[in-house]
Amino acid sequence: FYSMKNTTNKGFTLIELLVVISIIGMLASVVLAALSGARDKGKVAAGLTFDSHNYQVLGADATGIWNLNGGAVGTAVVGVITDMSGNNNDGIYHGSAHNYVTGVQGSAIPFDGTNYISFSTPVRGMPKTANFTMSAWINPTPSNCAGWSCVIFNFGDSSNCNETVGMELSSDSNLEFYLSCVSNVSKYKSSKSPISTNTWTHGAISVNSQKETFYVNGKQTDSMVASESINSSSWGLGPNTLFASIGIYNNIIQPFYGSIGNVRLYTSSLTAADIHNIYALELPSYQLAVAK
Numbered sequence: 001f002y003s004m005k006n007t008t009n010k011g012f013t014l015i016e017l018l019v020v021i022s023i024i025g026m027l028a029s030v031v032l033a034a035l036s037g038a039r040d041k042g043k044v045a046a047g048l049t050f051d052s053h054n055y056q057v058l059g060a061d062a063t064g065i066w067n068l069n070g071g072a073v074g075t076a077v078v079g080v081i082t083d084m085s086g087n088n089n090d091g092i093y094h095g096s097a098h099n100y101v102t103g104v105q106g107s108a109i110p111f112d113g114t115n116y117i118s119f120s121t122p123v124r125g126m127p128k129t130a131n132f133t134m135s136a137w138i139n140p141t142p143s144n145c146a147g148w149s150c151v152i153f154n155f156g157d158s159s160n161c162n163e164t165v166g167m168e169l170s171s172d173s174n175l176e177f178y179l180s181c182v183s184n185v186s187k188y189k190s191s192k193s194p195i196s197t198n199t200w201t202h203g204a205i206s207v208n209s210q211k212e213t214f215y216v217n218g219k220q221t222d223s224m225v226a227s228e229s230i231n232s233s234s235w236g237l238g239p240n241t242l243f244a245s246i247g248i249y250n251n252i253i254q255p256f257y258g259s260i261g262n263v264r265l266y267t268s269s270l271t272a273a274d275i276h277n278i279y280a281l282e283l284p285s286y287q288l289a290v291a292k
Contacts, residue, residue: 066084116248117245140256166249212224
């Protein structure tokens with residue numbers, strides 16, 4: 001005779017399975033949280049590296065960096081407009097009372113033909129050759145520039161035929177470069193570089209001798225060659241750049257209508273990659289990523 005032993009296979013109970021699942025879920029949450037923190041730190045580190053690179057590459061060539069965001073939105077624009085380049089080219093606000101408006105990086109200054117910004121003379125470190133770059137964020141008001149050009153930024157030398165060079169918005173809302181010498185004015189409008197109204201747009205013009213290259217929102221849109229050479233005796237910038245202004249031509253005419261922010265002037269002809277980096281550096285999305 002032999003005896004038969006009754007064996008049974010015991011499985012997991014429902015409660016045991018739920019416990020195991022909950023433990024796995026908790027461990028997954030911890031791992032994902034750690035990975036998310038590492039990603040955020042990576043974004044911040046990449047952003048700071050990007051910022052540092054641009055400061056080292058572009059900062060040395062910056063004559064003026066005027067962010068135009070010196071006050072909170074809704075507060076009055078008054079007094080000194082600080083230059084962040086280190087050259088102490090601070091501006092002075094002139095005209096009727098205005099409040100700061102919402103800009104690309106915090107606040108910005110609105111212009112309506114009754115106000116402008118001028119700079120003390122002589123302005124330090126201004127370009128003395130035909131290699132320079134101008135850039136700004138602009139938000140034009142519809143129709144107000146129709147019939148004439150609205151000046152964004154300009155600088156000049158009164159010791160040499162009152163020559164002025166500048167960046168402006170044409171009467172049909174395109175980015176435009178101009179040179180003026182007494183009554184002789186030459187304008188180079190880029191029909192491939194339209195600027196939308198009621199929208200913040202980044203515009204830049206890089207000048208290399210007689211060649212002007214246009215950029216809109218970090219992308220090259222056009223290039224052209226001027227018939228005049230800025231290095232010639234009749235157009236050349238002299239030893240002392242004596243005036244500069246934002247939002248108006250030589251503190252007198254062709255006012256800008258709309259808002260302006262982050263005006264920059266460099267004493268070199270920046271490359272397409274440089275312009276794109278400036279645009280990316282000033283984007284609100286980039287600022288939010290670095291702020292995390």
